[in-house]
Amino acid sequence: MPYPNKKGLNIVQVDVKDVRFPTSLGGHGSDALHTDPNYSCAYVTTTTQNGKQGFGLTFTCGRGTEIVVLAIRSLKRFIIGKNAAEIFSKFSEFWRTITNDSQMRWIGPEKGVAHLAAAAVLNSLWDLWARIENKPLWKLLLDLEPEELVSTIDFRYISDVVTKEEAVQMLKAMQNGREERVNFLETNGYPAYTTQVGWMGYSDELVEELCRKYLDLGFTHFKVKVGRSVEDDLRRATVVRKCIGDEKVLMVDANQAWDVEEAISWMKKLAHLHPLWIEEPTSPDDVLGHAAIAKALKPYGIGVATGEMCANRVMFKQFLQSGGMQYCQIDSARIGGINEILSVYLMAQKLNVKVCPHAGGVGLCEMVQHLQFWDYVCLSGSMEGRLIEYVDQQHEHFTDPCVVEKARYMAPKMAGYSTKFLPGTVEKFAYPNGSEWKRMISEGVFPAPDDAELVNE
Ligand SMILES: C[C@H](O)[C@@H](O)[C@@H](O)[C@H](O)C(=O)O
Numbered sequence: 001m002p003y004p005n006k007k008g009l010n011i012v013q014v015d016v017k018d019v020r021f022p023t024s025l026g027g028h029g030s031d032a033l034h035t036d037p038n039y040s041c042a043y044v045t046t047t048t049q050n051g052k053q054g055f056g057l058t059f060t061c062g063r064g065t066e067i068v069v070l071a072i073r074s075l076k077r078f079i080i081g082k083n084a085a086e087i088f089s090k091f092s093e094f095w096r097t098i099t100n101d102s103q104m105r106w107i108g109p110e111k112g113v114a115h116l117a118a119a120a121v122l123n124s125l126w127d128l129w130a131r132i133e134n135k136p137l138w139k140l141l142l143d144l145e146p147e148e149l150v151s152t153i154d155f156r157y158i159s160d161v162v163t164k165e166e167a168v169q170m171l172k173a174m175q176n177g178r179e180e181r182v183n184f185l186e187t188n189g190y191p192a193y194t195t196q197v198g199w200m201g202y203s204d205e206l207v208e209e210l211c212r213k214y215l216d217l218g219f220t221h222f223k224v225k226v227g228r229s230v231e232d233d234l235r236r237a238t239v240v241r242k243c244i245g246d247e248k249v250l251m252v253d254a255n256q257a258w259d260v261e262e263a264i265s266w267m268k269k270l271a272h273l274h275p276l277w278i279e280e281p282t283s284p285d286d287v288l289g290h291a292a293i294a295k296a297l298k299p300y301g302i303g304v305a306t307g308e309m310c311a312n313r314v315m316f317k318q319f320l321q322s323g324g325m326q327y328c329q330i331d332s333a334r335i336g337g338i339n340e341i342l343s344v345y346l347m348a349q350k351l352n353v354k355v356c357p358h359a360g361g362v363g364l365c366e367m368v369q370h371l372q373f374w375d376y377v378c379l380s381g382s383m384e385g386r387l388i389e390y391v392d393q394q395h396e397h398f399t400d401p402c403v404v405e406k407a408r409y410m411a412p413k414m415a416g417y418s419t420k421f422l423p424g425t426v427e428k429f430a431y432p433n434g435s436e437w438k439r440m441i442s443e444g445v446f447p448a449p450d451d452a453e454l455v456n457e
Pocket residue numbers: 028029030031034037061195253255308358359360361389
């Protein structure tokens with residue numbers, strides 16, 4: 001596929017907004033450590049000379065979004081004045097300029113706020129590319145030749161596991177049967193699981209009610225938050241198991257609550273409920289700790305899932321190599337955009353680990369569906385044991401919300417990466433000056449922001 005014509009594609013503006021939703025009011029999204037998340041994002045709009053726009057975001061939990069917004073502003077210098085078509089044709093080079101600037105890399109490198117900012121910017125550029133091509137993002141990925149797709153990836157630090165040449169071979173090897181897989185996706189979609197039933201802040205009654213609702217909607221896999229107290233977890237997980245029955249699948253998520261030994265002994269107490277996986281049992285940086293937990297829980301049939309806070313491809317590499325991750329939960333907004341996520345998919349495929357993307361946060365379901373669709377058509381060729389997380393929150397704010405029917409993600413059809421907000425959303429939920437925030441602050445529902453939070457222009 002040829003790259004777009006350069007004409008008119010000089011980038012003239014990069015705008016960023018701090019957008020927050022008051023989800024903490026209902027305990028939506030709450031877990032053992034994030035007890036009051038306000039689902040939020042730093043929302044980037046990239047505009048070219050001829051008026052083409054790309055929309056991208058990174059997910060956050062409320063406070064701190066203002067810091068990500070400032071980090072994104074610091075990246076503007078590397079983008080404004082560049083030609084978008086040139087960026088796409090030398091994407092890995094551009095990726096390195098924004099993730100490894102000689103002065104800025106000190107505040108990363110390739111991790112934390114710096115990388116969240118890079119993710120938002122890169123997501124907006126991929127969205128822009130797909131919009132220029134007038135294709136949904138997953139179709140853009142499908143239409144890139146293996147060499148072109150691989151040319152977007154920076155292989156530094158991972159070539160001991162997968163090289164550029166191997167990556168091209170892996171993609172070429174999957175070219176047979178592509179059309180059938182595309183047809184299958186367009187007709188049947190891709191399996192989803194729900195996390196909506198078991199947020200930590202929900203009462204047992206609500207958990208039960210939601211289990212029934214999601215059973216009726218056709219869901220077969222249910223994830224529940226754990227890690228507060230063993231008694232609570234046992235009670236809540238039992239409510240879910242009873243409601244969904246023995247045939248359906250239960251997963252549990254501790255969001256980093258435990259020490260390594262604590263995770264093992266705690267999970268042994270939940271083992272009779274047969275969870276498929278324990279997600280983020282301990283620090284997201286503790287590769288060997290995860291491997292030890294996985295080893296200890298294997299006899300119980302419990303795997304370890306992690307990735308939503310995995311800092312970059314190097315950390316993913318070690319998790320995948322060490323047996324610390326049986327389910328690889330790539331996140332579309334934490335590591336450096338599609339460029340870096342593709343490298344994680346390639347390593348996971350090579351090391352035989354299934355990718356089950358993390359989603360649920362603002363715009364994450366919208367994005368990861370494209371990536372998993374690409375994986376199915378072009379890389380793994382399989383849906384077996386793979387699921388995309390689904391949470392029913394904030395979809396109503398997007399122009400192209402994900403569509404989940406009978407517990408399956410249906411193929412996005414509109415151009416782009418599905419990350420454009422509806423016109424009214426930013427006006428209402430920009431923090432702190434959007435109309436909804438002004439109202440909630442004046443009514444005393446939330447305290448007034450402090451100086452540091454006043455970043456929306
Ligand atoms: C704070 C967030 O809602 C997390 O609890 C959420 O991302 C969660 O870990 C998940 O797996 O969906």
